[in-house]
Amino acid sequence: xxxxxDEYCIVGVGETEYSRASGRTTRAMAVEAIRRAxxxxxxxxxxxxxxxxxxxxxxxxxNHVAPDLGIRLNFYMDxxxxxxxxxxxxxxxxxxxxxxxxxxxxxxxxxxxxxEFRIGGTGARAAQPVRGLDLAxxxxxxxxxxxxxxxxxxxxxxxxxxxxxxxxxxxxxHSRHASQNPKALLKERVTVEDVVGxxxxxxxxxxxxxxxxxxxxLIVTSAERARDLxxxxxxxxxxxxxxxxPRLDFHWAHGPITRVAGYYAKDIVFGQAGIGPEDVDxxxxxxxxxxTTLLQLEEYGFCKKGExxxxxSSGIIELGGGRPNNTSGGHLCEGYTHGMSxxxxxxxxxRGTVDDYCPRAAEGVHTYDYSPGRCRQVKDAEITxxxxxxxxxxxxALILRR
Amino acid sequence: MPQPVQYRGMTLIVPDNDxxxxxxxxxxxxxxxxxxxxxxxxxxxxxxTHACPWCMELEWTWQELxxxxxxxxxxxxxxxxQPGFRELTPYPVVLVELDEQRGQPTPDEALRIIGNLVxxxxxxxxxxNVAIGRRVRVIFQDLADHMALPQFTLADExxxxxxxxxxx
Numbered sequence: 001x002x003x004x005x006d007e008y009c010i011v012g013v014g015e016t017e018y019s020r021a022s023g024r025t026t027r028a029m030a031v032e033a034i035r036r037a038x039x040x041x042x043x044x045x046x047x048x049x050x051x052x053x054x055x056x057x058x059x060x061x062x063n064h065v066a067p068d069l070g071i072r073l074n075f076y077m078d079x080x081x082x083x084x085x086x087x088x089x090x091x092x093x094x095x096x097x098x099x100x101x102x103x104x105x106x107x108x109x110x111x112x113x114x115x116e117f118r119i120g121g122t123g124a125r126a127a128q129p130v131r132g133l134d135l136a137x138x139x140x141x142x143x144x145x146x147x148x149x150x151x152x153x154x155x156x157x158x159x160x161x162x163x164x165x166x167x168x169x170x171x172x173x174h175s176r177h178a179s180q181n182p183k184a185l186l187k188e189r190v191t192v193e194d195v196v197g198x199x200x201x202x203x204x205x206x207x208x209x210x211x212x213x214x215x216x217x218l219i220v221t222s223a224e225r226a227r228d229l230x231x232x233x234x235x236x237x238x239x240x241x242x243x244x245x246p247r248l249d250f251h252w253a254h255g256p257i258t259r260v261a262g263y264y265a266k267d268i269v270f271g272q273a274g275i276g277p278e279d280v281d282x283x284x285x286x287x288x289x290x291x292t293t294l295l296q297l298e299e300y301g302f303c304k305k306g307e308x309x310x311x312x313s314s315g316i317i318e319l320g321g322g323r324p325n326n327t328s329g330g331h332l333c334e335g336y337t338h339g340m341s342x343x344x345x346x347x348x349x350x351r352g353t354v355d356d357y358c359p360r361a362a363e364g365v366h367t368y369d370y371s372p373g374r375c376r377q378v379k380d381a382e383i384t385x386x387x388x389x390x391x392x393x394x395x396x397a398l399i400l401r402r
Numbered sequence: 403m404p405q406p407v408q409y410r411g412m413t414l415i416v417p418d419n420d421x422x423x424x425x426x427x428x429x430x431x432x433x434x435x436x437x438x439x440x441x442x443x444x445x446x447x448x449x450x451t452h453a454c455p456w457c458m459e460l461e462w463t464w465q466e467l468x469x470x471x472x473x474x475x476x477x478x479x480x481x482x483x484q485p486g487f488r489e490l491t492p493y494p495v496v497l498v499e500l501d502e503q504r505g506q507p508t509p510d511e512a513l514r515i516i517g518n519l520v521x522x523x524x525x526x527x528x529x530x531n532v533a534i535g536r537r538v539r540v541i542f543q544d545l546a547d548h549m550a551l552p553q554f555t556l557a558d559e560x561x562x563x564x565x566x567x568x569x570x
Contacts, residue, residue, distance in 0.1 A: 131415040136449040141487040150477035200480040255510035
């Protein structure tokens with residue numbers, strides 16, 4: 001397969017605050033996040049001529065966002081979709097630049113995911129008419145993401161003996177990371193007992209992400225263009241977008257149902273990058289739920305299939321461990337951004353400028369003291385990987401290096 | 403066009419031009435579980451799709467099934483999203499592997515179908531009785547003159563293999 005390894009870069013990142021009551025429009029939030037990313041990159045509005053965004057009927061489109069900042073576009077596209085769109089759109093941005101359509105692309109996601117269109121499917125979304133393929137699931141009280149995904153993890157527990165206490169370790173790790181993150185909505189560290197003893201939403205899922213109001217932005221340009229910028233760019237080694245299992249209409253028909261899309265994405269993304277999982281220093285495995293992190297780490301080869309429970313329980317995914325996952329606290333604890341914040345976090349890890357509580361974090365000076373309320377910078381992180389999740393049969397991936 | 407069906411606060415819409423579902427629900431209302439069978443390769447598929455996912459053939463016929471199977475996976479919903487399901491919690495959702503065409507055309511494929519596991523009176527089965535490996539049969543829940551939902555109820559049959567449920 002063709003590779004554009006190291007030919008494109010992420011040069012800017014930005015976000016709004018994470019809250020549960022933004023009190024403003026998705027337009028206002030998008031504009032703020034994009035502006036911050038442009039300034040972070042050391043660019044001006046004139047330098048950005050491409051825009052991509054994704055949404056589910058819950059956001060403001062690029063044609064109303066770009067003009068607010070005085071951006072004239074040579075290319076833009078609004079995409080339907082949620083999780084796993086982040087990495088897919090980074091790949092599409094590279095393609096648009098490669099095709100000569102534009103030079104620098106801002107990718108954003110803006111949503112009032114708690115105060116307006118609740119991501120969890122409650123409120124207005126629960127009342128939508130049911131037709132077409134939805135008839136195969138929704139009339140049986142299977143509408144939210146948690147309800148849609150739980151069958152996958154139950155079968156994993158049956159086939160491999162994965163336990164509730166094991167998958168709870170994902171939440172424990174991410175809560176420890178969030179305690180080092182001033183932006184995180186949930187900064188309190190939790191224990192396995194806290195997670196296993198918590199109220200059930202759907203069994204066997206043991207923890208869900210946090211519906212959040214926020215906007216986020218990433219800026220992609222060519223390595224050639226990036227060389228003119230003051231900030232050190234982060235290079236894109238490989239990308240895979242919305243890779244899918246067979247029978248995407250009803251993936252239950254084509255097992256094993258414990259297999260998720262990463263099984264098919266791993267060869268694409270590792271093949272482009274020319275590396276393997278052992279070369280990755282930090283992972284960002286999408287944590288819509290604790291088990292989504294676990295299953296993806298298996299599929300991408302960070303451990304053997306079926307051994308995800310042992311892997312996440314070993315301490316390796318925690319700061320100070322061999323390969324920390326979601327060092328910002330992820331969607332479980334920092335806030336839900338449909339995947340964007342996990343890429344933003346990895347960019348900052350590679351720059352060495354994670355925004356933790358270290359007084360000189362912005363200058364790249366860190367203590368590497370991972371006790372509560374201190375540092376979350378991984379020392380000398382060279383290569384990061386994002387494992388993006390949409391649904392069990394669809395996912396994306398991204399490998400970055402400094 | 404048939405009227406939309408109101409069920410547990412949801413509006414279920416199956417218009418006359420719904421070329422996938424209209425006849426499926428007409429059969430279900432007559433208490434027959436049917437799937438589409440490819441006239442070229444003979445493989446059956448669910449949910450109803452326009453073409454054969456294995457050979458792209460457009461011709462198919464409805465095939466009635468024995469409507470028996472085994473629980474392949476399940477979940478217990480304790481916090482309902484749809485308001486109409488709140489009074490049913492905790493309710494089980496089951497993924498059932500039907501007896502026909504198991505392990506075909508590849509070992510990991512099968513005719514699998516989602517429904518609720520209910521008692522014969524259509525109320526949710528108790529959580530303690532839900533387990534992977536248990537035998538089930540289809541029971542139809544009539545919703546309107548033109549529509550019934552295929553649901554599942556425990557069958558009075560010994561489980562052929564391992565029976566497993568989530569530890570408490």
